[in-house]
Amino acid sequence: MSNNGTKGDVVLMKGNEAIAHAAVRYGCDGYFGYPITPQSEVLETLEALMPWETTGMVVLQAESELASINMVYAGAATGKAVFTSSSSPGISLMQEGISYIAAGELPALIVNVMRGGPGLGTIHPSQSDYFQATKGGGHGDYHLIVLAPKSVQEMADFVGLGFDLAFKYRTPAMILVDGMVGQMMEKVVLPPQRPRRTDEEVLEQCPWAATGDADKRGRNNIITTLELDSHVMEKNNERFQETYRRIEANEVRYEEYMTDDAEWLMVAFGSMARISQAAIHTAREAGIKVGLLRPITLWPFPYERISELSRQVKGILVPEMNAGQMIEDVRLATEGRVPVKHCGRMGGIIPSPSEVLTALNSLIEVK
Amino acid sequence: MNREDIVKPENKVVSRPRLLNDNVMHYCPGCGHGVVHKLVAEVIDEMGLDKTGAVAIAPVGCAVFAYNYIDVDWIEAAHGRAPAVATAVKRLWPKKLVFTYQGDGDLSAIGTGEAIHAANRGENIAIIFINNGIYGMTGGQMSPTTLEGMKTSTTPYGRRVDLNGYPLAITDIFAQLDGTCYVTRQAVNDAAAVRKTKNAIKKAFQNSMDGLGTSVVEVVSQCNSGWKMSPVKSNEWLVEHMEAKYPLGDLKNNTPKK
Incomplete structure (x- = not known):
């Protein structure tokens, strides 16, 4: 380079x-x-x-x-x-x-x-x-x-x-x-x-860190994950969970593509989002109003936005390069309002846009 | 009579090292860990390394709570991974003293890979290796350094080499690695041995600061609880049996003469 x-x-x-x-x-x-x-x-x-x-x-x-x-x-x-x-x-x-x-x-x-x-x-x-x-x-x-x-x-x-x-x-x-x-x-x-x-900047930004400066700091820092007192360990866990709630409240990221008028939705991440976009172009040419939601943060997951979209669309397709994993979170978000269907390949095979399109068509036909 | 009536400045000949915290130790009476902790605290203080900066890496095993006793920064490592942890700390903070404190389960069983590779890379760290031939914390199971015929909770009829393999003198392996500069085996069963161990720790820490490579100080130590002996008897047994398999002395000393 x-x-x-x-x-x-x-x-x-x-x-x-x-x-x-x-x-x-x-x-x-x-x-x-x-x-x-x-x-x-x-x-x-x-x-x-x-x-x-x-x-x-x-x-x-x-x-x-x-x-x-x-x-x-x-x-x-x-x-x-x-x-x-x-x-x-x-x-x-x-x-x-x-x-x-x-x-x-x-x-x-x-x-x-x-x-x-x-x-x-x-x-x-x-x-x-x-x-x-x-x-x-x-x-x-x-x-x-x-x-x-x-x-x-x-x-x-x-x-x-x-x-x-x-x-x-x-x-x-x-x-x-x-x-x-x-x-x-x-x-x-x-x-x-x-x-x-x-x-010096590390010391200032991370006053908790075990930098070897106990003498300078006036107290020693200990990084440990061991806590034999279960009551204290529970408190530690509560602190971790508070952090996760803050992350869920502030850091959900996703991208939408052609969802404004969508009657059908795909939810896909990574390469599958791009393959799904190609399928969406073909579907749109055939008059099928389908859009895409691409989670950028898989955790925290965009449950709320998918929940909203599940009130707008007739069904959701979840193309993944696996046996159907993210689909479980999509189903949690939709709370059974609309059919949610998996489409994917496993073991290192990348689904083609036409395979995604076929899955979309079968979702529409069943519906 | 209270403490102040007995301990007066004029009759006080020894005191707790400055860097040894005033916490009640969880070690069994008769255990060697407390002695080695004291030596480590004394050496850091005497060499002024707490001022320079020190990061110690705690193991999993009896010394898992070492961080409660010695007043420097500590990182508690996952079981066996202390040399990998020390590697990263020393590379990211090259001016600090970085050392691991590990037992024979942590270093010679689950953590063999990390210990050998850190030493082979010649990481500028010191490894303090407490060898008492048994898993103390989990209740006295066989470790790789358990002697042949020695009874433990997982070798209730004595260690059989046909079933359990041979006692592992892992420190001998460290001495063969190009990355190590100082490899020694000491003990803490009597005052003379304790003094030698202190000198060895001092040399190891100095090598770490001088960037000479990895130093390994094995300390053959007592586990009277695990061995099911009185403290006095375990000291005798250590000399008679442990030192027969794990003889004391320097296995390698490339430290420049001062």
Whole structure:
């Protein structure tokens, strides 16, 4: 990648590469990762960029995903802006650490470039980690802020957004994206280079962090997720839940496409939203008034807006690259007002616009 | 008679280290952890490392609450992951003292991978490894360092190598890695051993600050509760049995002579 430029540069690159560039430009302090297809370009790009020579960002290829996520836990515990990336099986391995990051009320970013599962599965694109990402994943009652990019541009943009939200709420954020967005090349405008925070700025912004400055601070900071007194542990949980309620109230993000006059609705995220848009164009040409709601935050989920739209439309199609996962949240939002139908492929197969259109037509016929 | 009548400045010959918090320790009487905690607190104070800045990494095991006792910043790691946690902290805050404090379950069983790889990368951290050959916190189960024939709750008839494998001298492996600069095995069963252990911890911390690579200080320690012995008997048993399998002394010392 020859571009080293400043604000407004348009470059052509893969989604995974955009993640790496955006992280350096955000002023990220550290990346810890382990190779796995289809996201290894994140680590490869960072190693090639050598940001330790420019911004001072630490980049380390760890011995496993287990080590990576615990390095992220550590960096976050010291108030640094750190992240990791992996793909489905690697993210499964990280779940214990993600639960610790949530329980430690620590800001961190995790990128999951999804491939088809379960098990070692395939290396081809999938959205089958929706449940894992949005319903917890690891043990205990916690949530991640889950951002779902649909383009290389959003891959770049959501790195900064993810870090900002993670630090705002002191909770881990995840970029959940199918392998297609990670692997495809598109033009992207990279964000301008920001300086990394100085250590003094980290201390000021994160007075809770275990930076090693107990003496300077006058008290020691301890980052722990252990609390043997269940009454205190319940209070901790209540505090976590209050944070999640604030996130639900303030951070729901979605995009609508041709919903103004829609009689039918599709709800899709990531690559499936773009494929659904292509199907919508064809359907509109045939006189079918169909629109799209694309959740940008999968958690918090746009229940309210889908609930409103379910009063306007006759039925909802939920195209997903899985066996039907987000459809459960769509059904919760619609409260049985209209039929909600799944359409999708599994195991790394990407549905075509015509398959989505066929599913839409069958929904309309049944209705 | 109260405390003030006994403890007067003129007759006080020893006191709690400045960095050892005045909290009631949860360790069993006779356990070696309290002694090593005291040494760590003394060394940090004597070297002025609390002023420079120190981040300690707590394990899962008996020392899980180490953060309640030593007055520096702490991060509680998931079971076995302390060296990965320390790696990131030291790389992100290279001027600070960063050390892990781990037991034989944490370091030589579930955390072998992280410990070996951190040491092999030559991370500028110190690893304090308390080896008492048993899982104390969970009630005395076999650990990788449990001696052959030793009775634990999961080897009630004694450890059999045909069933459970051999006792793991993991510190010997650390000594073979190019990333380590100082690997030593010490004990805390008597005053002389305690003094040697303190010197070893001091050397390890200095190496960490000097950027010489990874230092590993194994401390062969007593678990009289887990071993089901009196504190006195466990000290004798440590010398007779533990030190036979885990002999004391430096396994590697690339520390420059001062």
